[in-house]
Amino acid sequence: MLDGVTLDQLRMLIAIADTGSFTAASKHVQRAQSAVSQSIATLEDQLGVTLFDRSTRKPRLTEAGEVIVAEARMVIVRAARLRATANALAGGAPGHLTIAIGIVVPVDPMVEVLDTFRDAFPGVSLRVLRVDIGGAPDLVSSGQADLGIAGAISLTGYDEDAFDRHAVGSADIAIVAAPDHPLAQLGRPLTDADVQDHRQLVPVTRGDFTNRLVHDTWEVGDLTLRCRMLRRGLGWGTAPVAEIAEDLARGTLVPLQLEARSEETLRVPLLAFTRTDRATGPAIDWLIRRLRDVFGDAGS
Known part of the structure; x- marks a missing residue:
């Protein structure tokens, strides 16, 4: 179910949760709004859950979306640590x-x-x-x-x-x-x-x-x-x-x-x-x- 999920998708998800809209999130991640929307739709298909309630003017995280965003934040932190570790090891640490x-x-x-x-x-x-x-x-x-x-x-x-x-x-x-x-x-x-x-x-x-x-x-x-x-x-x-x-x-x-x-x-x-x-x-x-x-x- 997680095959194909990317860090880029998770960053877009977090950006939407933090900014409150797809438009603001697209500016934050410097991607077209259509690309952000498509990326999140693909992420929902990959995970098998609905992340946002789109019936309101502004997208609102579903209960499942709240959980996934929290997990996504931890994944991003771990990825940053992995990168820092690799850089340190490459430098001889x-x-x-x-x-x-x-x-x-x-x-x-x-x-x-x-x-x-x-x-x-x-x-x-x-x-x-x-x-x-x-x-x-x-x-x-x-x-x-x-x-x-x-x-x-x-x-x-x-x-x-x-x-x-x-x-x-x-x-x-x-x-x-x-x-x-x-x-x-x-x-x-x-x-x-x-x-x-x-x-x-x-x-x-x-x-x-x-x-x-x-x-x-x-x-x-x-x-x-x-x-x-x-x-x-x-x-x-x-x-x-x-x-x-x-x-x-x-x-x-x-x-x-x-x-x-x-x-x-x-x-x-x-x-x-x-x-x-x-x-x-x-x-x-x-x-x-x-x-x-x-x-x-x-x-x-």
């Missing part, structure tokens, strides 16, 4: 992409990037992984992720030639504790001796680096859980400012300043990186450019 995102990467700007990626590459499916410190380069290095986005420190210990690295912006990290934590009560920059007596909550780390400043540490891989533990006073530690902005504003977490550091926050460079032995293609190249646009001011 992959059918799917895995991105590994470090916990230091601010979430809201990342979502903005992914939102625009959806429109630019509608046929590319994404797998997005948020991972601990060092997790992104591990996944890219092993081939489990096509693109990594993380703080520069995550790449410590990796061969300079292992990744193509692209600076995309920065993110701020703060040392914090609950307001009733003993360290928060001191009211001055903290010495090494001060922090040694208190538990530090640290991320689960991978690679040849550490951010532990004391011997008494708890490793907490989930950032949300670690922030809740910090609020509860179970220890002191670092957290991305973007994740705890509301806590800092409300005072449920307060910044700590180390005597060895002049600033309360540490600005961490953000890198996007891929394996040097793998071609990137248009989708990853586009993502890196977009990351630079969006993350350039994310840490400020």
Whole structure:
């Protein structure tokens, strides 16, 4: 029954439904009115239903016509996606992409990037992984992720030639504790001796680096859980400012300043990186450019 139905016919049908007349629709699709009328009559024969009630001055969609128009709109959308997918694949874009995102990467700007990626590459499916410190380069290095986005420190210990690295912006990290934590009560920059007596909550780390400043540490891989533990006073530690902005504003977490550091926050460079032995293609190249646009001011 659908043999011979064309996208052109469906576009004419939608045009009539939207404009309210065959005359207006013919101008919209830039076809003669007689051609539009004949096309719709042929479509009705092909589908075996009457689409318009022609007994009134202006054509009115029948009940069946309303259903068919709704389906036609979805077909047109799917056809557009098919065309975009084919164009992307012809240009070298992959059918799917895995991105590994470090916990230091601010979430809201990342979502903005992914939102625009959806429109630019509608046929590319994404797998997005948020991972601990060092997790992104591990996944890219092993081939489990096509693109990594993380703080520069995550790449410590990796061969300079292992990744193509692209600076995309920065993110701020703060040392914090609950307001009733003993360290928060001191009211001055903290010495090494001060922090040694208190538990530090640290991320689960991978690679040849550490951010532990004391011997008494708890490793907490989930950032949300670690922030809740910090609020509860179970220890002191670092957290991305973007994740705890509301806590800092409300005072449920307060910044700590180390005597060895002049600033309360540490600005961490953000890198996007891929394996040097793998071609990137248009989708990853586009993502890196977009990351630079969006993350350039994310840490400020």
